[in-house]
Amino acid sequence: MVTIHKTNIEKAYDTARTKAKQIHRPVLLSIVEEVDAVDPLSFYYGGNSFHGERFLWKDRDHTITLVGLGAAHILSTDEKEGRFFTVENEWKRFTQESVIVTGDKWAGTGPLLYGGFRFDPLNDNSEEWNQFSTGTFQLPMFMLTKPEKTNYLTMNVICHPDEDERSFHERIRLKEELLANARKAIIPERPEWIGNRDVKPEEWKESVQSVVNRLQKGEMDKVVLARKCEVSFNQQVTSDFVLDNLWKQQPDSFVFSFEWEGSCFIGATPERLVKKTGEEILSTCLAGSIARGNTLESDEKLGEELLEDEKNRYEHHLVVDSIRQALDPFCDTLLIPSTPQLMKLKDIQHLYTPVIGQASENTSLLSLVEKLHPTPALGGVPRDKAMHVIRQEEDMDRGLYAAPIGWIDAYGNGEYAVALRSGLLQGDKAYLYAGCGIVADSEPESEFKETQMKFRPMLRGLGGTVHE
Numbered sequence: 001m002v003t004i005h006k007t008n009i010e011k012a013y014d015t016a017r018t019k020a021k022q023i024h025r026p027v028l029l030s031i032v033e034e035v036d037a038v039d040p041l042s043f044y045y046g047g048n049s050f051h052g053e054r055f056l057w058k059d060r061d062h063t064i065t066l067v068g069l070g071a072a073h074i075l076s077t078d079e080k081e082g083r084f085f086t087v088e089n090e091w092k093r094f095t096q097e098s099v100i101v102t103g104d105k106w107a108g109t110g111p112l113l114y115g116g117f118r119f120d121p122l123n124d125n126s127e128e129w130n131q132f133s134t135g136t137f138q139l140p141m142f143m144l145t146k147p148e149k150t151n152y153l154t155m156n157v158i159c160h161p162d163e164d165e166r167s168f169h170e171r172i173r174l175k176e177e178l179l180a181n182a183r184k185a186i187i188p189e190r191p192e193w194i195g196n197r198d199v200k201p202e203e204w205k206e207s208v209q210s211v212v213n214r215l216q217k218g219e220m221d222k223v224v225l226a227r228k229c230e231v232s233f234n235q236q237v238t239s240d241f242v243l244d245n246l247w248k249q250q251p252d253s254f255v256f257s258f259e260w261e262g263s264c265f266i267g268a269t270p271e272r273l274v275k276k277t278g279e280e281i282l283s284t285c286l287a288g289s290i291a292r293g294n295t296l297e298s299d300e301k302l303g304e305e306l307l308e309d310e311k312n313r314y315e316h317h318l319v320v321d322s323i324r325q326a327l328d329p330f331c332d333t334l335l336i337p338s339t340p341q342l343m344k345l346k347d348i349q350h351l352y353t354p355v356i357g358q359a360s361e362n363t364s365l366l367s368l369v370e371k372l373h374p375t376p377a378l379g380g381v382p383r384d385k386a387m388h389v390i391r392q393e394e395d396m397d398r399g400l401y402a403a404p405i406g407w408i409d410a411y412g413n414g415e416y417a418v419a420l421r422s423g424l425l426q427g428d429k430a431y432l433y434a435g436c437g438i439v440a441d442s443e444p445e446s447e448f449k450e451t452q453m454k455f456r457p458m459l460r461g462l463g464g465t466v467h468e
């Protein structure tokens with residue numbers, strides 16, 4: 001990796017081209033510059049000439065927003081077991097040969113790989129998820145990074161050995177145009193909502209009962225079962241208006257979109273899988289749910305009920321235990337409070353235990369993702385047995401729902417969320433997914449109601465009427 005500090009970009013371009021000629025391979029040139037304040041959503045809408053190749057990421061702590069336009073490079077794998085390492089090694093190799101022009105090494109700027117790993121590489125019941133590989137990632141052509149108050153723009157160009165200079169100048173012109181577009185107010189178009197329907201709701205409740213019977217016999221401790229809801233529109237649904245809604249409606253969640261080959265995976269999830277900045281790592285145990293109350297008093301009462309409820313505490317405890325076991329071997333220090341607190345979101349409250357650790361040297365972000373996924377907040381205990389039951393019982397493909405989605409930069413910093421409260425926009429349909437942790441004393445009807453609450457953020461985000 002060659003890092004050049006604040007130089008003439010023509011010179012950097014020559015360096016990259018010369019390098020490409022020497023190694024007989026294309027070389028990535030990544031140019032980072034500080035720009036005047038840009039509204040991330042306007043940058044996204046204004047980049048609609050890249051429709052189908054855009055992404056947006058906002059974390060739940062409001063520390064970073066990323067918007068990517070266009071794909072300078074695609075990295076995907078169909079490997080099953082080794083997919084995390086394949087992506088990691090490919091990414092390392094690719095960035096090691098790159099030329100980066102930057103003022104400093106800010107996390108989330110420069111070369112950055114955005115995308116996700118499918119929930120279950122062994123599920124080939126594909127339906128709507130055909131176009132996604134077991135790991136699907138892109139390096140954006142243009143990317144806006146907003147860490148709190150600053151604004152950076154990264155331009156990624158793949159320089160070929162026989163590169164024609166004109167295409168480079170064309171990219172610079174395009175970058176200026178995208179920044180100018182983002183400063184004009186663009187209001188996203190909203191298609192008309194036709195209706196929504198639960199897919200096989202009665203069958204799902206029967207599955208819950210059959211899993212409860214097995215749990216009561218002691219075959220396993222926990223299995224998370226999910227179901228699907230389908231929403232129809234009068235015309236193609238694009239991600240713009242959905243993002244606009246989710247951004248405003250779910251300030252305390254990760255808001256993300258990932259446009260890919262005509263579809264868009266989108267959502268507002270409260271759950272972090274893992275974040276790594278230098279050696280510091282953060283993770284989240286999130287499991288156990290109850291409704292929000294209509295008044296402050298009833299809301300507090302429900303919160304207290306959740307904190308004391310044995311069934312929910314058990315659901316949660318299994319997640320804490322498993323995350324501790326996964327992270328402990330990779331950490332010099334690991335801090336996990338012994339009792340959960342409440343995470344209150346617009347439609348639901350959860351039991352929540354934050355995790356902070358100091359990773360031992362040479363621990364990579366994707367190796368942590370590999371160890372953590374799927375946590376028992378989406379899979380179960382024991383993991384392999386639960387995955388087998390999910391394949392048997394769910395009769396669908398989760399695709400990227402409940403899967404790790406996020407980013408990694410050239411310095412190994414990054415963050416992956418667990419893609420809950422999410423859906424796939426495809427043509428004039430949106431497919432939404434929601435699941436529940438099933439334990440021995442689960443009741444199908446009340447778990448069904450829990451999934452109804454978990455569909456609400458996306459139903460509202462899609463413009464549906466949600467009874468508060």
Ligand SMILES: C=C(O[C@H]1C=CC=C(C(=O)O)[C@@H]1O)C(=O)O
Pocket residue numbers: 224226271286287288289315350376377378420421433434435436437438454
């Ligand atoms: C599987 C989902 O939620 C998980 C995260 C929080 C609470 C959960 C629960 O109480 O069952 C689930 O484990 C989902 O939202 O689809």
Ligand SMILES: [Mg+2]
Pocket residue numbers: 287288289315436437450
């Ligand atoms: Mg639950």
